[in-house]
Amino acid sequence: MSRVKELILLLFAIYFVGGFCDEKNQSEIKFEDGSSFLNKDSCFCQIDAGQLEDCSCTTEKISHFNNQIHDKLVKVLHGDYFRYFQVNFHKECKFWDDRDGQCGSRNCAVDTCPHDSVPDHVKHHKDDIHKKDSESTPAKDHTIMEFIQEKYHEFLPMVEPLVVMWHDFASSYLPPYLQPAAPCLEDPLPQYSKVDTSLSGAPVDLINQFCTLDPFESTEGCNYIDLIKNEEKYTGYQGKSAGRIWGKIYGDLCFAPKEGSSVSDLCLEEKTFYRIISGLHSSITVHLCSKYLLQQENPLMGRPAVWGRNKQEFLKRFDPKLTGNKGPEWLKNMFYLYLVELRAIGKAGSVLLSQDYKDSDISSQVQELVQAATQFKYHFDENDLFKSDELKKGELFSEFKQKFREISHLMDCMGCERCKVWGKLQVTGIGTALKILFTPTEDLRLTRHEVVALVNAFGRVSTSLMELEEFRD
Template structure:
């Protein structure tokens, strides 16, 4: 605004800005949401915080018509049919919910080889079982790539909880972990997906909308613990997809020395997204470890 502009116009402009500030904030929130693959529901009045260590993921017995309706709805939203190489995400929560653990008569938890065969034996799954297990490795590499790509950003985070000693330990542990992640090259080449101009852009948007619908479907799960871990892992995968395909990390210096481009894009992961990403990757890592244990048992 120049000095020779009449005072009345300046006043009018200030009033106008005050009136539409909330609208601008709404626009910004909308623009930010275009990068998201999940509905986070962070502003829900009924939101509750839980300690994941006190609520470990394990077999809950959730089954029957309600569970079948949820899975049917998810499959109907699955725009990546089995022939598609990245139709993998649908198996993530499925495998992690099973996680090969059962309740024995004596009250202990253990591996169930019979159940593993039932769910993944090619003769009992119309040949699909081995592909589902391959999907698990695919997702692992995809999330590993997202962590490597976002490593410069994640290393700059404060991870504040209010406990100074624990915050220092968490920051150091994350830096050590991300250094290991970045030491493995060629996790996954996201540039090979959604290539081909306008059609690819349309496919990417369809992909994002279907995935958002799946995150909403998870709200309908009738088992609280299943919903907790299902939504956590869906959001973790959604965060990985956001990192890989939003374009906000494409110009970031891998060394982390220059994050100016990211600052220009005003990109910021929410706390819940970071927590979900680390926990989702942890569950995938655990599932792969347990898969190797089953292979040892079958030898």
């Protein structure tokens, strides 16, 4: 008899809690035509319920941990070392001949940094990518080379005015056949100011095989972008242009479930790949809904552009009833991606702590971040993937790497500069995380470009989880 009472009480509790959640979180979605849709299932109950599939962690624990470290992470990302990211805007799209629809909105544009506005320690940063190759080189030779490089960078800026003066003189007074080739007048030495030349001779096997690295693969030069001044936000880049990018990713470059099947039908490695991509997609969508263009700028009317959270757009993107009940799963994949990148930061802790940040505050904050990541109890476990040597050396692992590398190539096809910057940064960050997870710690080496992308990408998904709480209210 007591068991019957317990069962009745349990059923009553389930009904009461479920009803409370629906009543508390139900929301009315109003559309542009004036119609509305009362959604009783738009609460976050599906996200909050239970632990993540194939993980030993719940979304609640992840959110609690993220709340503790987010402010510290933001401070790190405002440091000079992390705020400047290199992008090559001139790489051709390898997937289709025509340039993907160019964004005509001024919101798509970014301001590139003139080389004299980038801190010297960022421009002249020297990666230790050659460390093992140079161990057999006598210390004296290494010191001489360092001295020559330092003097080269020290005196090269002083030569720039002379180059411009010579060009002006030759163009005005010398016959055409003696005139020098015209340089870039905005920047007489573009390779010096825009390319991280310290990567140029690095062995290919030491460079990230999961994604392309613009400074390493660039032949025409990269621009520095100040990520703080060019924040990620809604630009108006949408429709067929943006859809073409995601269609290519999910259609050809992702282990997506086939029609009539679900993610659960994929093997663990394929599910992991899909969840990472879906988590990235969801995170970007949350960013855009958080910094949505609520009012267009109109200088003639004296009306400024207004940016802010668009809860209606968020509901359209993730509401269960409007997404075939997939929206909550897409949001869960953000938490999955968070675990992947957090684990990478913890595993690469020694490499991150060995970087010269030229700022004691940033160094100590990175140390706190690494320590927190290391002490997190519910880590993503990369050892569950590709367990056997056959898998690690076989076709599936090669396909895993190649597919993600192709996605990084796809970022060159974006017709929106701001989207390209943040797309490249986040994809490079995930690629770096995967490199860290599948590289023996003793063999791991990272370039500044990879470190910047890794920590900024983690910052992006961390911000997404914080914004999720704002949309919850």
